[in-house]
Amino acid sequence: MKKELLIASALVGSLGLAGVAEAASVSFAGNVRNGVTGDDTDSSSGGTHSSDQKASLTFSVEETTDAGTKISTGFNVFDEGADDAGNPSGLTLTFTDGSSLALVEAGNAATGRIATVPGASGEQGIAGVTSSANSAPTAITYGSTSDNVGFTYTSAADALGVEGLTFGVSAAFGDDPDGSISSTAEQSYSAGITYVTTAGDTTVTIGGGFINATDSNPNTINDKSDVVMASIAAVTGDLTVGAGFGSGSYVDGDTTEVDSMSITTVGAKYVSGDITFAVGASDAEAKDGAEGANGTNTDSLEKVSASVDYVVASGVTATVGYTDVSAVDENVSKTSFSGSSWYIGANISF
Amino acid sequence: MNIVNYCLALFLLLALASCNNTLDRDEARAKSQARADIIQRSGTKLIGKESDVLIDAQNRLRTGGGLFGKKASSLELFGNNEKNTNLTMGMPINPYLWKGALETIEFMPISSADPFSGIIITDWYSTISSNNERCKLNIFIKGAQLKTNNLKVNSFCQLINDNKIWVDQKISIADNIKLENVILNKAKKLKLSAN
Numbered sequence A: 001m002k003k004e005l006l007i008a009s010a011l012v013g014s015l016g017l018a019g020v021a022e023a024a025s026v027s028f029a030g031n032v033r034n035g036v037t038g039d040d041t042d043s044s045s046g047g048t049h050s051s052d053q054k055a056s057l058t059f060s061v062e063e064t065t066d067a068g069t070k071i072s073t074g075f076n077v078f079d080e081g082a083d084d085a086g087n088p089s090g091l092t093l094t095f096t097d098g099s100s101l102a103l104v105e106a107g108n109a110a111t112g113r114i115a116t117v118p119g120a121s122g123e124q125g126i127a128g129v130t131s132s133a134n135s136a137p138t139a140i141t142y143g144s145t146s147d148n149v150g151f152t153y154t155s156a157a158d159a160l161g162v163e164g165l166t167f168g169v170s171a172a173f174g175d176d177p178d179g180s181i182s183s184t185a186e187q188s189y190s191a192g193i194t195y196v197t198t199a200g201d202t203t204v205t206i207g208g209g210f211i212n213a214t215d216s217n218p219n220t221i222n223d224k225s226d227v228v229m230a231s232i233a234a235v236t237g238d239l240t241v242g243a244g245f246g247s248g249s250y251v252d253g254d255t256t257e258v259d260s261m262s263i264t265t266v267g268a269k270y271v272s273g274d275i276t277f278a279v280g281a282s283d284a285e286a287k288d289g290a291e292g293a294n295g296t297n298t299d300s301l302e303k304v305s306a307s308v309d310y311v312v313a314s315g316v317t318a319t320v321g322y323t324d325v326s327a328v329d330e331n332v333s334k335t336s337f338s339g340s341s342w343y344i345g346a347n348i349s350f
Numbered sequence B: 001m002n003i004v005n006y007c008l009a010l011f012l013l014l015a016l017a018s019c020n021n022t023l024d025r026d027e028a029r030a031k032s033q034a035r036a037d038i039i040q041r042s043g044t045k046l047i048g049k050e051s052d053v054l055i056d057a058q059n060r061l062r063t064g065g066g067l068f069g070k071k072a073s074s075l076e077l078f079g080n081n082e083k084n085t086n087l088t089m090g091m092p093i094n095p096y097l098w099k100g101a102l103e104t105i106e107f108m109p110i111s112s113a114d115p116f117s118g119i120i121i122t123d124w125y126s127t128i129s130s131n132n133e134r135c136k137l138n139i140f141i142k143g144a145q146l147k148t149n150n151l152k153v154n155s156f157c158q159l160i161n162d163n164k165i166w167v168d169q170k171i172s173i174a175d176n177i178k179l180e181n182v183i184l185n186k187a188k189k190l191k192l193s194a195n
Helices: A002-016 B003-017 B025-030 B035-042 B050-063 B095-104 B173-194
Strands: A025-041 A048-064 A070-078 A091-094 A100-103 A150-154 A165-173 A185-199 A202-215 A225-236 A239-252 A256-272 A275-289 A297-313 A316-329 A339-349 B073-075 B110-114 B119-122 B133-141 B151-160 B166-168
Touching: A025 B050, A048 B050, A185 B025, A185 B035, A297 B050, A316 B050, A339 B050, B035 B050, B095 B133, B095 B173, B151 B173
Parallel strands: none
Antiparallel strands: A025 A048, A025 A339, A025 B073, A048 A070, A070 A091, A091 A100, A100 A150, A150 A165, A165 A185, A185 A202, A202 A225, A225 A239, A239 A256, A256 A275, A275 A297, A297 A316, A316 A339, B110 B119, B119 B133, B133 B151, B151 B166
């Protein structure tokens, strides 16, 4: 009956107030993370210190129609030089039943539906490890990609009559210039599902999904992305624990074939007043090869991290983090990308 | 990727989804750890890499919001200066919220409406297509400014059981919020048309 009420309201609006100029609600939000990091790799005798600064600012606009459908869009401004600078968000329609349809800048339904595995806060990490030849993934969503020319439909909660179930499906139909030295996602399909349930005082979130995207590079043998991911998280009082798994193959960069990719993550966090303690670990490996060749030798990446967050004020957190990394490239331990790293900084949301 | 993996994962999730549970769904949703749910719950408007948005969302949830409050900071680009509340003489409540609320629910029978206390109470309302269910609304307009905090909608629904007795249903916070949004939107447009 609530729906009828809303519909009736829409009728009132269309009969009585048709032609009224619509006002858009414009808002901004931002996040700044400033701090210092220290790296101490296994190959160097002395550590290095450096600053770590990240900033983002988003302007968003939204309007709700008389029928209750919310139309929203926006764009962000990241640190100059960052890949996502000026990245617009496409259009999102949020319907009165809670479902939504994202148009453009869509096509990746799986990543939003997986459960978040707790992990350490902070920006610590061995410099260069992610951009090195090591193809081992760093997250269970690693390798997932899609083309922007698409849509994502996300159901309302309790979808299909199942309490706690939410699902998302997406498809994208990009067509980029074919080239042997460039690789982009073209036709992309993705689906994800979340199920939230309770057991005693514990709330359990289970999520999973897959992404498949074809590659514009005709010489690669892998799809641009063909990955599956699943995770589970449980919240009991102030304690949250979780685990996740990702697997598949993809094309890294423009020409690197990555096969037999797998990653397992586990983590926990505990909130005590204004202080949050978090620990996390991941174990990842993959086999990489040149364009057109299956991967043969194994790359791996093991990480163990911990952090302490302290709430300073509304929107402001102070963070101390530590990570230990062990990297192997082509079956050979890479001391220059292995070692420990720490971070001290602040995270400010506004 | 072997299609069997997809099917296996989907089957596992659907099997888990079919498990019975009777605990509070709203509370469970409020603790959902799905990435999209965390981002939505935090109220962040940030756009960009999902990992960065998630970090911001978690920071907002951890600290209770952003520097300027729980909601994203509003830009008054269109001259909607809240200092200009357009008060009507004798009405301590926002007239656009009041009129918007009345217009929104005008198809329902009104039990009482007091513009000085800002309270609208409807009578039970049912429809032919769903005559086994009836609902009523209590609407509270609590201030002179046109803002979210000054509007509260409480809905109460009942279903008739086999013994022809009306039984209270669980209050849906989500539906109340939807109704508030409809009234707020209506009020906003009334204000625009008045200006």
